[in-house]
C-alpha cells in the first residue's frame with residue numbers, strides 16, 4: 001500500500017488530458033500530419049473523429065466524491081423519474097474519503113482524517129448507527145520537550161474530572177488556560193452561521209490578537225493541532241475556519257467509523273444507487289461542451305458521450321476550474337489563479353497489541369524548535385485501532401502518523417530515511433516500546449496526498465457555510481443548467497462537501 005506518487009502521476013496525466021478538448025486534439029493531429037507531408041506526397045486526409053454514440057440523460061454529475069454522491073442522491077430523491085448519471089474518473093467512488101483494506105485485516109484510511117459527530121449537515125444526512133462511530137477523547141497528549149513525558153491537554157468543560165490536570169498541564173500558563181475557557185465558551189455559544197459573517201483574518205492573528213494566547217501555548221498545542229487539520233501554517237488559514245473547527249471539536253466528539261472513513265462515502269454511494277443514480281467509475285470526463293439545449297459530456301477520447309440537460313461539476317476545485325474553462329463563454333476561467341492545494345502524507349505501522357497508549361486520544365508534537373525538522377518529522381499520531389477496533393484484526397494494533405508538507409519535501413525520494421526518523425521520534429514519545437518500534441513495527445502503508453484540501457483564506461476562495469456558495473456561481477454566474485459543488489465551494493471539510501452537494505442536488509432537481 002504505497003499510494004500517492006504513482007496515484008497522483010496517473011491523476012495528473014488524466015487531468016492533462018481533461019484540459020484537451022477533442023477538437024483541439026484532432027486539430028493538433030491534423031497539423032502534425034500536415035507538417036510531415038513532403039511536396040511529392042499529397043497530404044494525408046485529416047483524421048476523422050470516430051462517431052461515438054451519445055446517450056441522453058437529464059442530469060450528469062461529474063465526480064464521485066462526497067459532494068457528487070450527495071448531489072446525485074439528493075437530485076434523485078427529489079426527482080425520482082429523472083435519468084441521472086454520475087461519472088467518476090477513478091475506479092472507486094469516494095474521492096478523498098476512501099479506506100483500503102489490507103489482506104491481513106487492517107483498515108488504512110487514505111490519509112488520517114476524523115469525522116466530527118456534530119457537523120451540522122452530516123448529522124442530518126448520515127446514518128451514524130450504521131457507521132458504528134467511536135469517539136476520541138477530548139484534548140490531546142502533547143510532547144513538549146524532547147525528554148519530557150507526554151503532557152495532557154484536557155477540556156475541563158467536557159471532562160470536569162480532568163480540571164486539575166488541565167490547570168496544571170505544562171503546555172501553557174494559567175492565564176492561557178483561563179483564556180482558553182473563553183475561546184471554548186465563545187465557540188459553544190455562537191451559532192455556526194455567525195462565524196462566517198465575522199471579520200476574517202488568519203488563525204495566528206486570531207489566536208494572538210483576539211484571544212491573547214501566548215506564543216508558547218500556541219506553539220505547543222494550537223500549531224500542531226490545527227496544522228494537522230488545515231495542513232497549512234496558521235497564518236495561511238482563515239480565522240472563520242478556526243472558529244468553525246474549534247466549535248465542532250468543543251461541542252461534539254471526533255470519531256472514527258468501524259469500517260474506516262471510507263464507510264461514509266460508501267453509505268452515500270448506496271443512498272445514490274438506491275435512489276436510482278447510475279454510478280459509473282473509471283470514467284474521467286475530458287470535455288464538457290455547451291449546446292443549445294444542454295451539454296455534451298465526453299469521457300476519455302472515443303469511449304462515451306452523454307447529452308445531459310443539466311450538469312453538476314463535483315470535482316475538486318482545480319479540476320473544476322479546468323473543466324469549466326472549456327465551456328463556451330467561460331474560457332476566461334483558464335487564466336484565473338488556481339486555488340492552492342494543501343498536501344499531506346500519512347504512514348501506517350502495524351504491530352502486536354497493546355498499543356503504547358491505550359486511550360483513544362490524539363498525540364501531538366509540541367516540541368518548540370524541533371517540530372517539523374528532519375529529526376522530528378511527525379506532526380501528530382494516534383492509534384486508530386484503539387479508537388475503533390475495526391481498524392485492526394484481533395490481537396494487532398495500528399498507528400497512524402501524519403507528516404506535513406515541509407517534511408514531505410525534505411524527505412522526497414528518501415522514504416527509507418523518513419521511516420527511520422519516524423521510528424526514532426516515536427521511540428522518544430513511547431520510550432518503553434522503543435525497541436519494538438525500531439525493529440518490530442511493520443510499515444503497512446504510505447499515502448502522499450497532493451490535493452488533500454483547498455486553501456481557504458479570503459480573496460476568491462473564502463471558507464463559507466450556510467450551504468456554501470451558490471451552485472450557480474463559480475467565480476461568476478454560470479450558464480443555465482450548469483452547477484458546481486465540492487468542498488472548495490463551502491468549507492474544506494466533509495461537512496462542507498455534504499452541504500455543497502445537497503445545495504447543488506436541490507438546485508438540479510428544480511431544473512429536472
Ligand SMILES: Cc1cc2nc3c(=O)[nH]c(=O)nc-3n(C[C@H](O)[C@H](O)[C@H](O)COP(=O)(O)OP(=O)(O)OC[C@H]3O[C@@H](n4cnc5c(N)ncnc54)[C@H](O)[C@@H]3O)c2cc1C
Nearest residue numbers: 063065066067089095096111113114285486487493494497
Ligand atoms: C488526508 C485528508 C484528511 C482530511 N481530514 C479531514 C477531517 O479530518 N475532517 C473533515 O471533515 N474533512 C477532512 N478532509 C477533507 C474532506 O475529505 C474533503 O473536504 C471532502 O472529501 C471533499 O469531497 P469533494 O466531493 O468535495 O471532493 P473529492 O473527494 O475530491 O471528489 C471529487 C471527485 O471528482 C473526481 N474527478 C476529478 N476530476 C474528474 C473528471 N475529470 N471526471 C470525473 N471525475 C473526476 C475525483 O476523482 C474525485 O473522486 C480531509 C481530506 C484529506 C485528503
